[in-house]
Amino acid sequence: MVCSVPNDIQREGLPLIHGRDVSRSFQGKEVIAAVRGLSFGIDEGRITAIIGESGSGKSTMLKLIYGLLGPDDGEVRYRGWRVPNPREKLIPGHDAMRMVSQGFDDLNTYANVWDNVASQLPNTDLEAKFHHTARILDRLRIAHLKTQRIADLSGGEKQRVAIARALVNEPEVLLMDEPFNQVDASFRETLQADIRHIVADTGLTVVLVSHDPAEVLSMADELMVLKSGKLVAMGKPEELYNRPPNAYTARLLAKSNILNVEEASLLGIKSNRAVAIHPEWVVLRIQPDAAFEVLAIRFKGFYEELSVGSGSFQLNAINTIPGQYPIGCKVDVTLSTYEVLPGEG
Numbered sequence: 395m396v397c398s399v400p401n402d403i404q405r406e407g408l409p410l411i412h413g414r415d416v417s418r419s420f421q422g423k424e425v426i427a428a429v430r431g432l433s434f435g436i437d438e439g440r441i442t443a444i445i446g447e448s449g450s451g452k453s454t455m456l457k458l459i460y461g462l463l464g465p466d467d468g469e470v471r472y473r474g475w476r477v478p479n480p481r482e483k484l485i486p487g488h489d490a491m492r493m494v495s496q497g498f499d500d501l502n503t504y505a506n507v508w509d510n511v512a513s514q515l516p517n518t519d520l521e522a523k524f525h526h527t528a529r530i531l532d533r534l535r536i537a538h539l540k541t542q543r544i545a546d547l548s549g550g551e552k553q554r555v556a557i558a559r560a561l562v563n564e565p566e567v568l569l570m571d572e573p574f575n576q577v578d579a580s581f582r583e584t585l586q587a588d589i590r591h592i593v594a595d596t597g598l599t600v601v602l603v604s605h606d607p608a609e610v611l612s613m614a615d616e617l618m619v620l621k622s623g624k625l626v627a628m629g630k631p632e633e634l635y636n637r638p639p640n641a642y643t644a645r646l647l648a649k650s651n652i653l654n655v656e657e658a659s660l661l662g663i664k665s666n667r668a669v670a671i672h673p674e675w676v677v678l679r680i681q682p683d684a685a686f687e688v689l690a691i692r693f694k695g696f697y698e699e700l701s702v703g704s705g706s707f708q709l710n711a712i713n714t715i716p717g718q719y720p721i722g723c724k725v726d727v728t729l730s731t732y733e734v735l736p737g738e739g
């Protein structure tokens with residue numbers, strides 16, 4: 395689907411969605427640079443998650459991709475064509491994409507589920523309208539709710555209706571802002587599995603924003619990590635988790651311990667760069683004359699997060715046998731592995 399800007403020329407050989415040096419600021423009391431010099435590529439038929447701490451520019455990036463915001467500098471292209479900005483399009487938002495935002499603002503609270511979804515389709519072919527609506531309600535497992543009013547649904551059910559409404563027109567790209575924000579873990583997992591199936595069956599491209607990487611690690615094919623409006627890492631979840639390029643990514647994905655060169659040397663690591671040690675890489679052994687002591691225990695259900703320290707030097711560790719290391723207990727610390735951070739001093 396071409397959604398074109400006058401006088402634009404299609405660029406060949408780009409990924410499905412391509413950003414080049416994209417910047418966007420907002421004028422408040424002072425100028426806020428929400429995204430700065432972003433260059434990125436998003437491939438077709440994949441799930442890409444934009445992650446980063448609050449205020450890092452994730453939602454701004456999503457709106458720039460969709461064309462709800464225009465960049466101050468740089469450009470975003472879709473299938474090689476420049477995405478029209480709001481001044482260039484009567485109804486902002488790229489025609490090949492649909493966006494599900496936080497808060498379900500688009501849903502008509504007093505209409506029922508069926509009408510909310512079916513209303514997205516034209517009346518020119520009523521049979522097709524019926525067929526498409528029934529199919530998407532089925533795919534999102536909400537067919538049994540079709541006569542219920544939106545106002546009477548749970549947050550998770552509303553989320554499914556919002557996604558069905560976005561997908562009933564068969565867009566090429568689905569954009570989602572914090573889609574799993576207000577839903578519990580088991581709901582999240584089944585919804586993620588359903589979205590994955592739709593992606594596999596239809597070739598849909600999904601771009602989603604999350605401030606909680608744990609919720610998207612198992613779902614995304616690609617991660618883009620934003621920090622203060624800049625892209626600081628991009629890659630597959632496993633690669634970025636196991637080999638984080640910088641301290642920010644290591645902390646965000648793995649709650650990693652970041653040790654400077656001197657701290658690392660205390661654990662016998664010779665490195666001229668800072669290192670990341672994920673809590674699960676810290677191996678503890680009770681030893682009465684050891685230098686480290688268990689300082690704090692945080693109950694996490696089937697495991698505990700421990701803080702162990704030696705003087706002012708502290709590390710976070712994981713313990714999967716609750717009660718094994720009481721507070722005050724002396725422990726020897728070794729590491730199963732560590733990662734040198736190429737992006738750090």
Ligand SMILES: Nc1ncnc2c1ncn2[C@@H]1O[C@H](COP(=O)(O)OP(=O)(O)OP(=O)(O)O)[C@@H](O)[C@H]1O
Pocket residue numbers: 420421422426427428446447448449450451452453454455605
């Ligand atoms: N319309 C706006 N007017 C003024 N400032 C804005 C506007 N939109 C975003 N910002 C600012 O730009 C920065 C990035 O905001 P953005 O919403 O993109 O971040 P985010 O990573 O999605 O944050 P969160 O996870 O908290 O939703 C923030 O400092 C925000 O306050």
